[in-house]
Amino acid sequence: MALFHCEGKSLGAIAPQIGLETQVQVTRLLNLSRLRSDLRDLLLPQLRAALQTEVLAVTSAERLETIAAALNHLLTAAVDEVIDEAASEAKNPQKQRPRSRLARQLCESVHGFSPE
Numbered sequence: 001m002a003l004f005h006c007e008g009k010s011l012g013a014i015a016p017q018i019g020l021e022t023q024v025q026v027t028r029l030l031n032l033s034r035l036r037s038d039l040r041d042l043l044l045p046q047l048r049a050a051l052q053t054e055v056l057a058v059t060s061a062e063r064l065e066t067i068a069a070a071l072n073h074l075l076t077a078a079v080d081e082v083i084d085e086a087a088s089e090a091k092n093p094q095k096q097r098p099r100s101r102l103a104r105q106l107c108e109s110v111h112g113f114s115p116e
Helices: 002-006 011-017 023-030 032-056 061-090 101-113
Strands: none
Touching: 002 011, 002 101, 011 023, 023 032, 032 061, 061 101
16 A cells, blocks of 8 residues: 555556565555445545534534535535545556545555554
């Protein structure tokens, strides 16, 4: 994850560094499509709950009920934009240090697990 998302290395370049033979093996290992899908599925409910809490602080529960569908639509669109941005960036054949919001957050998280 760190080599791909933080250092911007291609999957083919990563393979020998981690003891694999081909880019396909790294692709299967990372399973980026599944990762993005799982992140979306985890992130949306958490953001919905946080947004509802914030909105309830400034409006009534009845008003929240009225605008819930619109808020849900906007939140889903925003999360999908972040996911799509990362997917598009990952497909770029001219690999460089990732700049998408998702890649930056993943990089921060990966570094949080790594000893300095």
